[in-house]
Amino acid sequence: MTPHPYGLTVEQRHEPLGLDAARPRLSWKLAAERRGAAQSAYRIVAAPRIVDLDDPDRLLWDTGRRESTEGLLVPWDGPVLASSTRYHWRVTVWDEAGAEGGSARSWFETGLLHRDDWQAVWIGRDHATAPPFDPPQRMPDSVATGTTPPPLYLRKTFHIKEKPVRARLYATARGVYEPRLNGTRVGDHELAPGWTDYHVRLQYQTYDVTDTLRTGDNVLGAVVADGWWSGYVGFDPRRPALHYGDTTAYLAQLVLDFADGSRRVIATDDTWTEGEGPIVVSDLLMGEHVDARRREDALAPVAVLDTDPGPLVAEPDHPVRVTRELAAVTVHRPGPDRHIVDFGQNLVGRVRLTVRGAAAGQRITLRHAEILDGDALYVANLRRAEATDRYVAAGDDTEVFEPRFTFHGFRYVEVQDYPGELAPPDIAAVVLHSDIPWTGRFECSDPAVNRLQANIEWGQRGNFVAVPTDCPQRDERLGWLADAQIFAPTAGRNADVSAFFARWMRDVVSGRTAEGAFRDVAPVVALYREGAPAWGDGGVIIPWYLWRAYGDRAALAESYEAMRGWVAHIRRHNPDLRWRHRTGNSYGDWLQIDATTPRDLLATAYFARSAQIVAEAAAVLGRHGDAAEHRALHTGIRDAFVESYVDGDGTVTGGTQTGYLLALAFGLLPPRLVPAAVAHLAADLDKRGNRLTTGFVGVALLCPVLSEHGRADLAYALLHQDEYPSWGYSIRHGATTIWERWDGWTAHNGFQSPATNSFNHYSLGSVGDWLYGRVAGIDQSPDSVAYRELLLRPLPGGRLTWARAEQETVRGTVHCGWSLEHGLLTVDVTVPPGCTAVLEVPTPDPDSLREGDLPAAGAPGVLRVERTAARATLRLTSGRYTFTATAPTP
Structure with a gap:
């Protein structure tokens, strides 16, 4: 079977609605049943309608047949894209022999690409005419002070004589919002527009509302709550105005296209009205209070708060959504007025509570916690976050309470003052996260x-x-x-975190200090100091990861000057190449246990690693002078590290597991000292009874370094401990x-x-x-990008009798698994079309290696077999394989 494309994406998303990239990048994966399949060429065509893809006269873009093995992040080089337009595209591939393979099609739609596309203005509450906020009784302390206003309920009525053939709503908020049309919630986004550095970039969302409109009167609306814009953010007790602003606002426009070619825009302006509704107050940290007796009263005129749209960008990654629901595992009643609900899983989201037979005015309180302390919720670790939702019943036979603009981390919920007995079917946990x-x-x-x-x-x-x-x-x-x-x-x-991290990296980069230092956090709130070692270095490490894992050259290029500036900042203040000055709030190996790694050692190790990455990134981007400069810098830092922190017997200053791991993982030791350093690391683990001491930094390196240096037995001992x-x-x-x-x-x-x-x-x-x-055993070779060259190294060990993993990479599905039975090792692997793999099979008898009924060396797709006393190493083309060999000795 010839290869066929699947998993088509544009800018790393499937069928994105509302792109603002001028030259969006198109990608596809490959699948095939036969071994050795690969792509040798592709052709992309694009058109305004699906049917036009087969009409050469109506094509907007036709690449023709391009000789290329690549199907990853191919830039659009067709005509200039128009705003608010859908483009259909199809890719056809040819196999390694030049035979035409399969085709697949998809689409993307642009958003508002130009500033003058926006007719909307920012609207919000007219505080000069709005009545004072009168918080109800039994509100959280943070709310009862009156410092948090109630959410905005916004409304605009308009009339159309006929239904449009196409309707799009473009919307955002200073706050978090939920759009509505004709009484129906629009879309499934949660907590839109998400959290970015609002001073630099504010995301807008695009919704297809064609089917929600009706002939005659329509009502466009929204509810806007504080969210990250003007709610409590981080552990800073000051009012949010010091972060972004103290007034919520809404910006939206509905674009209607009619069959006769005419267009109408309904935008936020001074003709909208606003008011209050059942949500009395909502805060991401504190919780939400709903009084179901209150009705929406969006009757007051709005205020126009700003006529400049501001730093708007189309949402470039996947929104937060509800992804699943969990039923209650148990409901326990430790007292007459409270129930404790256990969902069996620590999760993030909110609760949906069905209330039956409550009298009007009945108050029900939901408190959230991750863990119990006896029969009580353990909430001390929440610190100032109240994580409490409150509901006042309307008095209906059955009511449903589900907060809209807050979320909590919890496994347990205490429900206070619920009328009657709470049954498990009447409460569910709603899980939220970036989808x-x-x-x-x-x-x-x-x-x-x-x-x-x-x-x-x-x-x-x-x-x-x-x-x-x-x-x-x-x-x-x-x-x-x-x-x-x-x-x-x-x-x-x-x-697939490619779009998620690429978008967040823009906040990391824009949040730097004037001197070019990354911060500890992004977006920058609450903490404004320079980043600490291993913290600020995230601004260097993550773009490099996006290049290696996803082939995202653009993310690397966007971050490169900031990466380079970070290393220059450290070097400027530490000319002896030991990072001891300007270390921010140096955290060391945060929360390590029973050990203390010297902080300057850790800092200098990360200085070396960041310099090395900048050198490699410079080479990828063609900045060869920078590459040479940073290679020399890396060599100098490595020499300084050895001189300051490494003895002649391979001892690393401090003698901690993390110290040895940094030296080994970052390649800071002379080759002659590596075996000794591994022995010191192993000795420390041995004397502790195979117990770790690593904190945040060291733990990521622990098992990989042990496995890489022949001590997988210790890695497995830690895993099973x-x-x-x-x-x-x-x-x-x-x-x-x-x-x-x-x-x-x-x-x-x-x-x-x-x-x-x-x-x-x-x-x-x-x-x-x-x-x-x-x-x-799924990895890629050190010089590979985006899993083009796989390195498959299954590692039987510990008390495992089998293990397997599957990864949907940007090139296709990779599988590697192994099992042990009756002295036989079986290894199953899948290599995507167009990729190759090096497979290491651990066996004391490499000559026993077979693929199906054939000796491995003679099996189709096996290009080469090399043998040592402990393993066989094979080079494979794409395809599925099952190998067997004598099992390794425990």
Whole structure:
């Protein structure tokens, strides 16, 4: 079967609605049943309608047949794109022999590409005429002060004589908003427009509302709440006006195209009205209060707050959506006025509560927590975040309460003053996160390791809400750079994070100091200092990751000057090439346990790594002078590191696991000292009974470095460890997400300090990259980009009898798995069309290696077999393979 394209994307999204890229990049993946299949050429055609794709006279763009093996991020070089226009496109591929293969088609639609496309103005509450906010009784303290205004309920009535053939709503807010048309919610976006550096860029969304309009009168509306714009953000107790603004506003225009070619625009202006409604107040951290007795009264005239649209950009990645619902596992009633609901999973989102038979005015309170302390919620770790929702019943037989503009991190909910007995079917957890495509799967024979993988996945879901946050429950939820750079390789195994991280990197870059230093967080709120070692370095590491994993040259190029500037900033203040000055709030190996890694050692190691990455990025971008300069800088830093922190016997100053891991992982040691350093690392683990001491920085390197240097036995011992401190310890004590700390709760000491004690914090879950990359065996060669050249190295070990992983890469599906049975090792692999792979099969008898019924060397698709005493190394073309060999000795 010839290769056929699938998974078509434009700017790394499937059928995007509302692009503002002038030359969007088109991509496709390949699939084929036979071995050795590859693409040798492609042809792209584009047209305004699907039927026009087959009419040469109506094509807008025709590349003709282009000789190319590439199907990744091919830039549009057709005619200049028009605003608010849909383009259909089709790609046809030819195989490696020149025979025509399959075709696939897709579409994308542009947004408002020019500033003068916007007729809308910013509208909001006219505070000069609005009545004073009178908060109801029993409101949260933060709300009862009156500092948080009620959400805006906006409305505009308009009349049309006929239904349009096409209608698009373009909308955004200073705040978070939910658009409505004729009483129906528009779209499925949650917490739009998302969180960006609003001073620099504010995203707008595009909605297809063609089918919602009707002949005659129509009502366009929206509800706008504080959100990140003017709500509580981070742990800064000051009012939000110091972050972005203290007044919510809405900007939108509805564009109607009619069959006769005419167009009409209904935009936000001074003819709209506003008022209040059932949502009394809503805050992302504090919660939402709804009084169902209140009706919408959008009758007051709005104020025009601003006529300049501002720094608008089309939303470039996947929005936050509801992705699933979880039923209650148990409902327990510890007292007459409260129920405790357990959803069995620490998650991020909100609760949907069905209320039956409540009297009008009945008040019901929902409090959220990640963990219980006896029969009570443990909420000390939430700090100032109240995470409390309140509902006042209207008095109907059945009512449903579901907050709209808040979210919480929780497993447990305490429902206070519910009328009667709360039954499990009457309450559900609604899961929210950025709806990035889930593309990876890992599983193995050990249920505890599968639980670890599930905990990693749930931590990623819960902390990828508009930005990659540190934790979703307390008064923080900031985009910490270190957490993100440490976890990015694991995140990219589980999901396609290309557009998500590329968009966030724009906030990382724009948030730099005047001297060119990255910050600790992005978007920049609450913390305005220079980034710390490993934190600021995230601004260098993540763009390089996007290039290696996704081939995103544009993301690398956009960040390059900032990457270069960061290294220059460090060098300027540390001319001796030891990073000891201008280290920000140097965190070291944050939350490491029973050890302290010297902070200047860690900083200097990251200085070396960032200089090395800038050199490599410069070479990719053709900046050869920069590349040479930074290679020399990297050599100098490495020499300084050895001189200052490494003894002649391979001892690294401080003697910590993280110190050795940094030196080994970042290639800072002379080759002659590597075996000794590995021995010192192993000795430290041995003396601790195979227990780790690594914090956020070291933990990502621990198992990969051990495996790379012949000590996979220790890596597996750590993986299976369930005594404190370990991943297994938290799992044994009920963890369903990754904890922030190894000692978040211990049998011997109870809860740790609530100052930093999140039970959903993905950093320590960075081991997930190793589960995919070594345990199952999916990786790419050091010089490969976007998985063009696979490196498949399954690593049987520990108490596992099988493991397997699957990754939907940007080129196609990669699979690698192994099993042990009756002394036989079986390895299954899948290599996408157009890719090649190096497969290492661990076996004491390489001559026993077979593919199906054939000796491996004679099997179709096997290009080369090399043998050593402990393994066979094969070079493969694309296709599916099953190899068997004598199993390795435990």
